[in-house]
Amino acid sequence: EAGVTQSPTHLIKTRGQQVTLRCSPISGHTSVYWYQQALGLGLQFLLWYDEGEERNRGNFPPRFSGRQFPNYSSELNVNALELEDSALYLCASSPDQTSGLNEQFFGPGTRLTVL
Amino acid sequence: AQSVTQLDSHVSVSEGTPVLLRCNYSSSYSPSLFWYVQHPNKGLQLLLKYTSAATLVKGINGFEAEFKKSETSFHLTKPSAHMSDAAEYFCVVRGYSTLTFGKGTMLLVSP
Numbered sequence: 001e002a003g004v005t006q007s008p009t010h011l012i013k014t015r016g017q018q019v020t021l022r023c024s025p026i027s028g029h030t031s032v033y034w035y036q037q038a039l040g041l042g043l044q045f046l047l048w049y050d051e052g053e054e055r056n057r058g059n060f061p062p063r064f065s066g067r068q069f070p071n072y073s074s075e076l077n078v079n080a081l082e083l084e085d086s087a088l089y090l091c092a093s094s095p096d097q098t099s100g101l102n103e104q105f106f107g108p109g110t111r112l113t114v115l
Numbered sequence: 116a117q118s119v120t121q122l123d124s125h126v127s128v129s130e131g132t133p134v135l136l137r138c139n140y141s142s143s144y145s146p147s148l149f150w151y152v153q154h155p156n157k158g159l160q161l162l163l164k165y166t167s168a169a170t171l172v173k174g175i176n177g178f179e180a181e182f183k184k185s186e187t188s189f190h191l192t193k194p195s196a197h198m199s200d201a202a203e204y205f206c207v208v209r210g211y212s213t214l215t216f217g218k219g220t221m222l223l224v225s226p
Contacts, residue, residue: 004158035216042218043159043205056212090158101147101209102166106158 002027004107006091012113013081021076021110025093031055032074033094033104034066038087046089049074050097078112086114117142117208121217129225134178134193136220138206141187147209148189150180153219154202162204165189176200196224 005024013019025032034046045058049068063079072093078085088111092104122137140146150162163174170182176199180191189206201224206217 040218043216045213045215048213058213092159101212101214102164103149103161104159104214106151106160108156108158 004091004093004105006089006107006110008110009108010111010113012115014115015081015083017081018077018079019081019112021078021089021091021112023074023076023091023093023107025072025074025091026105029093029095029105030072031094031097031099032068032072033092034074034076035090035092036060036087037090037109038084043090047076048097055097081114083114086112088112117146117210117215119148119206119208119215119217121204121206121220123220124218125221125223127223127225128196130198131195134191134196134200134222136191136204136206136222138189138191138217139187140189140206140208142208142210148180148182149207149209149214150174150178150189150191151205151207151216152202153205159205162191196222198224198226200224 007022031050033048035043048056052068066076068074088109090109092106118141120139148165151159153159163172165172165182173179178193203219203221
């Protein structure tokens with residue numbers, strides 16, 4: 001069974017640009033979670049999607065947004081990039097919104113560098 | 116609100132010696148607690164979870180953790196470290212609709 005996949009693996013952008021990160025959950029999983037892992041800050045919860053709807057949002061500005069498609073894949077968009085957006089962005093999935101609070105399955109992440 | 120504090124940012128052990136990674140939590144209700152591991156260039160993997168059953172929880176790869184309510188702790192242990200255990204470990208507490216991660220403890224294992 002294929003795990004959670006993310007693309008691209010690495011990305012370099014300049015300040016002010018926009019970026020889109022992509023995530024494909026494990027087949028059959030309906031919930032997708034996005035986290036930001038910046039150096040020294042641990043994982044910060046960004047967004048949670050389930051069945052195409054945004055269920056919860058972390059303490060991030062509105063320039064962080066996303067969506068979930070009918071096939072349950074998801075995109076994370078970041079507008080007006082700032083230097084402090086440099087981080088590893090992790091996507092996770094779970095079979096449904098309830099089981100996601102017991103175990104989430106993580107992808108390898110997208111490393112974003114903002115210059 | 117819930118939070119976790121991992122007391123050590125780095126822990127160094129020799130192969131074959133015991134491992135102790137410390138975690139304290141704060142939660143306004145009976146918590147569910149987890150340990151995840153992240154190997155270099157890989158996603159996080161669930162090691163073990165506590166969900167109000169037995170206070171001593173056994174996980175994968177010989178790891179275990181003990182829930183101590185009086186001490187608000189959930190320390191991760193392993194009797195004998197292996198080189199393959201070198202990774203970053205995250206203590207996690209479940210909230211109403213999210214998981215809150217600690218800042219991580221990097222475990223270094225020397226031969």
